[in-house]
Amino acid sequence: MAYSDQVIDHYENPRNVGKMDDKDENVGTGMVGAPACGDVMRLQIKVSDEGVIEDAKFKTYGCGSAIASSSLVTEWVKGMTLDEAAELKNTSIAEELALPPVKIHCSVLAEDAIKAAVADYKEKQDKK
Amino acid sequence: MDISKNYFELFALPVSFHIDLNLLSAHYLELQKTLHPDRHAHLSDRERRLSEQYTAFLNEALTTLKSPLRRAQYLLGLVGLDVTGESSVAIEPMFLMQQMELRERLEEIPQQADPFEELDELSDEVDAMLKQLREAFAGLYAEQKFEDAAANVRKMQFLEKLAIEIENLEDRLDD
Numbered sequence: 001m002a003y004s005d006q007v008i009d010h011y012e013n014p015r016n017v018g019k020m021d022d023k024d025e026n027v028g029t030g031m032v033g034a035p036a037c038g039d040v041m042r043l044q045i046k047v048s049d050e051g052v053i054e055d056a057k058f059k060t061y062g063c064g065s066a067i068a069s070s071s072l073v074t075e076w077v078k079g080m081t082l083d084e085a086a087e088l089k090n091t092s093i094a095e096e097l098a099l100p101p102v103k104i105h106c107s108v109l110a111e112d113a114i115k116a117a118v119a120d121y122k123e124k125q126d127k128k
Numbered sequence: 129m130d131i132s133k134n135y136f137e138l139f140a141l142p143v144s145f146h147i148d149l150n151l152l153s154a155h156y157l158e159l160q161k162t163l164h165p166d167r168h169a170h171l172s173d174r175e176r177r178l179s180e181q182y183t184a185f186l187n188e189a190l191t192t193l194k195s196p197l198r199r200a201q202y203l204l205g206l207v208g209l210d211v212t213g214e215s216s217v218a219i220e221p222m223f224l225m226q227q228m229e230l231r232e233r234l235e236e237i238p239q240q241a242d243p244f245e246e247l248d249e250l251s252d253e254v255d256a257m258l259k260q261l262r263e264a265f266a267g268l269y270a271e272q273k274f275e276d277a278a279a280n281v282r283k284m285q286f287l288e289k290l291a292i293e294i295e296n297l298e299d300r301l302d303d
Contacts (some may be wrong), residue, residue: 031221036212036284038288040286
């Protein structure tokens with residue numbers, strides 16, 4: 001299957017690959033998986049005291065579209081507030097990357113990952 | 129041959145995860161003998177096409193029941209649960225964490241001093257986990273706890289994928 005140029009770009013030069021300390025109270029971690037294809041994705045955000053996402057990292061084991069979707073999300077969410085990030089839609093990801101219909105679920109996975117990261121961060125703050 | 133039967137009925141096997149693979153092969157061969165296209169050279173085009181369709185059905189049935197993962201997925205399909213096309217379902221975070229770690233380990237293996245030994249070790253661990261999941265699935269399915277059984281199959285899907293990647297790396301290291 002042919003990948004779009006945008007997917008290939010993110011696949012060959014993934015942005016923000018890495019890991020943050022998930023015990024850090026300013027870090028939110030989203031861990032999601034797609035059982036149908038066995039893909040696993042970890043997306044982390046570092047949030048300022050003002051509730052703005054300062055940094056984001058990801059690690060994805062999966063196909064090119066899953067890697068590109070998570071890479072793109074880490075680029076997009078930097079500078080966003082938590083609420084803005086939580087409202088990110090998979091359709092915008094799929095559109096930006098020109099994903100074919102059979103790969104839409106990869107963008108859903110990335111949306112789920114950022115939502116999970118925001119939820120994890122909020123849960124940590126509530127426990128403080 | 130009755131293609132309205134489910135694959136277990138087709139091979140005269142009980143609808144269960146644990147099946148007798150020797151019996152499966154034996155019954156497959158019996159059915160195949162009745163169908164082999166070469167035996168039907170005298171048939172009309174229509175009859176031959178039909179025979180080819182039956183052969184395809186029979187082969188699909190065999191492949192499905194032979195593979196533990198596909199057998200489990202098929203068993204769930206019989207009770208109306210499709211776990212093969214799901215895009216987003218909640219998976220236990222601890223399990224995902226473990227999957228992430230296993231994949232990170234796999235990724236680092238080529239840089240290890242003895243990659244083959246590390247790979248063998250990882251492969252054994254994954255096999256053991258799969259075996260455990262299969263056993264658990266068999267029990268849950270027999271008890272008709274289908275949702276729990278489905279959760280097990282989802283986990284199997286992650287591990288089977290990992291097992292394929294372990295094999296791929298083994299091939300690459302061999303080259």
